[in-house]
Amino acid sequence: MASEMNIQDCTALGARKAFLLRPYKHLGWGAAVFAVVCFFLMLFLNPFIAAALAFLPAFGLYYYLESRLIVVECPNCEGDINTNTPWECGFKGCRNENVVDFPFVHECEHCHYPPKPYVCHHCGALIYFTSDRQTTHAAKRLNPVPPPVKTVVVVKDVGADKVSKQKDEIRELEHLREKTRIVKEIETIKSKPAVQPPLRTEVQYMRERVRRGVENRQSLTDQERELLEEAREKYCNDPEALAQAEMDIREAIFMERERLSGGR
Numbered sequence: 001m002a003s004e005m006n007i008q009d010c011t012a013l014g015a016r017k018a019f020l021l022r023p024y025k026h027l028g029w030g031a032a033v034f035a036v037v038c039f040f041l042m043l044f045l046n047p048f049i050a051a052a053l054a055f056l057p058a059f060g061l062y063y064y065l066e067s068r069l070i071v072v073e074c075p076n077c078e079g080d081i082n083t084n085t086p087w088e089c090g091f092k093g094c095r096n097e098n099v100v101d102f103p104f105v106h107e108c109e110h111c112h113y114p115p116k117p118y119v120c121h122h123c124g125a126l127i128y129f130t131s132d133r134q135t136t137h138a139a140k141r142l143n144p145v146p147p148p149v150k151t152v153v154v155v156k157d158v159g160a161d162k163v164s165k166q167k168d169e170i171r172e173l174e175h176l177r178e179k180t181r182i183v184k185e186i187e188t189i190k191s192k193p194a195v196q197p198p199l200r201t202e203v204q205y206m207r208e209r210v211r212r213g214v215e216n217r218q219s220l221t222d223q224e225r226e227l228l229e230e231a232r233e234k235y236c237n238d239p240e241a242l243a244q245a246e247m248d249i250r251e252a253i254f255m256e257r258e259r260l261s262g263g264r
Contacts, residue, residue: 008068012127015072015083015105016114022066030062070105072118072127079122086142090115095142104139105129115139132247202245206252214256224253 010018034054041050070083083103087096091113096102102109104118117126117133119140126138206227213223227249235242 006064006068007071009071009073012072012075012129013131015070016129019070019083019103019105022068022070026062026065029065030058033061034058070103072105074120074122074125074127076120076125076127077123079120081118081120081122081127085121087118087139088142089113090117090137090139097142113137132243132250134247136251202248203252206248207255210252210256214260220253220257224249227253 008018008022034057037057038050038054041053044050045053072081072083073079074081083105084099085104086099087104088094089096089108089111091108092111094108094110096104096109098109104115107114115137116130117128117135117138119125119138120127121141126135128134209227210220210223214220228246231242231245231249235245
């Protein structure tokens with residue numbers, strides 16, 4: 001575990017890029033130290049001995065950099081969010097506990113969805129990892145699994161008097177009546193068809209248009225570029241409407257891509 005001093009502070013927008021590039025950067029620093037130290041030692045020692053000695057500080061630097069913990073600061077409460085926090089995927093509710101390889105600044109280990117916002121576990125505000133500030137499918141800290149509930153067995157006194165037995169029977173009948181009422185309510189609720197919330201008009205329109213484009217063998221990338229160009233031309237004087245249109249387009253493209261890949 002990295003010490004409290006061995007951390008790498010990142011902004012929310014730069015955290016994902018920092019995580020993806022860190023192996024290459026750290027390997028480059030290690031290689032640079034190895035080359036410099038090895039060249040210096042070769043002036044005095046055998047090349048093989050110099051290379052062996054130069055490997056030690058190079059590997060030490062690489063290990064130190066690689067073991068650094070990435071920390072993201074919440075822009076709302078300025079609290080530190082460690083990226084090794086177990087988290088729950090906001091797209092399919094997957095549990096992510098392998099936080100070394102799949103932190104919330106990267107992607108879900110199971111459905112491979114890259115979360116765009118994260119719910120700060122200090123203040124509850126959203127931390128955005130992309131510039132489009134998408135609010136849907138937010139990742140959040142993973143709650144621990146609750147311990148199993150212990151069953152308490154109550155042993156009745158068979159020698160209780162008649163009045164006590166009658167009270168017990170009345171309580172059991174009341175419990176049975178309440179249970180029957182609840183069961184009927186549950187059956188009534190289950191019998192009602194589930195009402196799916198309708199998609200926003202613009203998203204539905206975009207999805208239908210994208211689906212027609214797919215049927216005409218037009219790639220999703222070309223469709224996304226074409227739709228974005230139309231939106232930017234249409235809303236060139238309205239930044240808020242343009243931002244909403246771009247979000248609707250990307251959501252329609254993403255949902256169509258999920259449909260084509262079978263939800264994987």
